[in-house]
Amino acid sequence: MLAMNYGADGAVVISGRLDAAQCPAALAFFEKVDGTVTLDCRGLEYISSAGLGVLLKTQKRLTAAGGKLRLVGVSRHLQDIFLYSGFDQIFEIEPAR
Amino acid sequence: MKSARSFRRSFDSLEDIFALTADFFAAHGLDRELLPTVDLALEELFTNMVKYSPAGAPLIRIEMTAAQDGVEVTLTDYDVDHFDVTQAPEADINLPIEERKPGKLGLHLVRRLVDSLQYEYSSDRRESRTTFRKTRAGRTASGSMVKLGE
Numbered sequence: 440m441l442a443m444n445y446g447a448d449g450a451v452v453i454s455g456r457l458d459a460a461q462c463p464a465a466l467a468f469f470e471k472v473d474g475t476v477t478l479d480c481r482g483l484e485y486i487s488s489a490g491l492g493v494l495l496k497t498q499k500r501l502t503a504a505g506g507k508l509r510l511v512g513v514s515r516h517l518q519d520i521f522l523y524s525g526f527d528q529i530f531e532i533e534p535a536r
Numbered sequence: 537m538k539s540a541r542s543f544r545r546s547f548d549s550l551e552d553i554f555a556l557t558a559d560f561f562a563a564h565g566l567d568r569e570l571l572p573t574v575d576l577a578l579e580e581l582f583t584n585m586v587k588y589s590p591a592g593a594p595l596i597r598i599e600m601t602a603a604q605d606g607v608e609v610t611l612t613d614y615d616v617d618h619f620d621v622t623q624a625p626e627a628d629i630n631l632p633i634e635e636r637k638p639g640k641l642g643l644h645l646v647r648r649l650v651d652s653l654q655y656e657y658s659s660d661r662r663e664s665r666t667t668f669r670k671t672r673a674g675r676t677a678s679g680s681m682v683k684l685g686e
Contacts, residue, residue: 459583460550485572487579488645492638499633516572523648524641525629 443468446479450511454482457490465490469497474506481512481535491524498529507531537564537602542595545586553578553598564602570670573649574607577668580642581611581621589616606651606671613664620655621646621666650674 441461446452451472457465478494486494498508511533513521518534521527539560543549554575561571578598585596593614601608627644647653651674656665 456554458550458554458579460547485575487576487583488639488642489579489583491641495633495636495638499636502633516569519649520576520645523629523645525631525636528630529633529636 441465442482448477450477450479452479452482454484456485457483457493458485458487459489462489462493465493466496469493472497473501473504475509476501476506477509477511479512480510480514480517483514483517486517486520488524491520491526494526494530509533512536538599539563540597540599542597543582545590545592545594545596547583547586549582549596550579553582556598557600560600560602560607564607566602566607567605567672570606570672574609574670577646577650577670578609578611580646581666581668584619584621584642585611585613585616588619589613592616603669603671605673606669608667608669610665610667613666615662616664617662618657618659619664620657622653622655 441453441455441457441464443451443453443465494508501507509531510521512535513532514535518532521530521532526532539556541556543553557571557575557578560566561568582596582598585592597612599610599612621643624643627640629644646668650668650670652669654667657663
């Protein structure tokens with residue numbers, strides 16, 4: 440399952456699994472955000488290409504309006520996925536500590 | 537050492553597929569670090585079948601076999617056209633964001649993350665079999681993929 444909420448610091452906190460079945464809900468959430476948005480990925484266990492598509496669509500919309508999506512707390516596995524997808528070139532990515 | 541189930545040709549089957557892989561890993565004591573990659577490869581191959589073969593048989597069969605230090609997974613799709621996943625065009629991951637479009641990353645990721653990927657097709661039975669293997673000893677993105685061929 441996937442959960443998305445706002446954290447106390449204003450970041451969007453995402454947790455669970457962002458697979459193809461969860462993408463409509465994730466996209467609906469992202470469509471409501473504006474500006475520069477920090478996405479706290481510490482609880483994100485899994486992402487597939489469908490989930491990457493949601494992040495890309497959001498990043499394109501935000502950057503076109505002068506904002507961006509920053510990914511923080513990114514696990515080693517997710518770092519690999521972002522690297523192999525070329526997302527390290529289009530997202531600011533901060534690894535998990 | 538082997539487990540097989542058939543799943544409805546629907547994105548809604550993903551939750552049950554992930555339950556199958558988690559149970560299989562637990563039952564065979566497999567390294568759970570491999571699980572996200574196995575799930576990703578399964579999701580990409582399965583959802584490709586859902587998206588591009590909507591007129592195929594209602595069920596897609598998934599068979600998992602415990603291999604040395606890992607797992608081998610075969611997806612069998614029935615009453616479908618030929619589509620060799622090992623020959624799908626590469627995604628260009630170096631495009632600037634303005635030119636990037638969602639999609640095309642699924643098979644690109646699978647080919648980089650698994651140890652081997654094999655596609656077989658029977659035109660008589662209109663049946664495809666896609667098999668991948670993931671092991672602890674397998675390569676990462678910087679390695680070279682063993683392609684087993686058709």
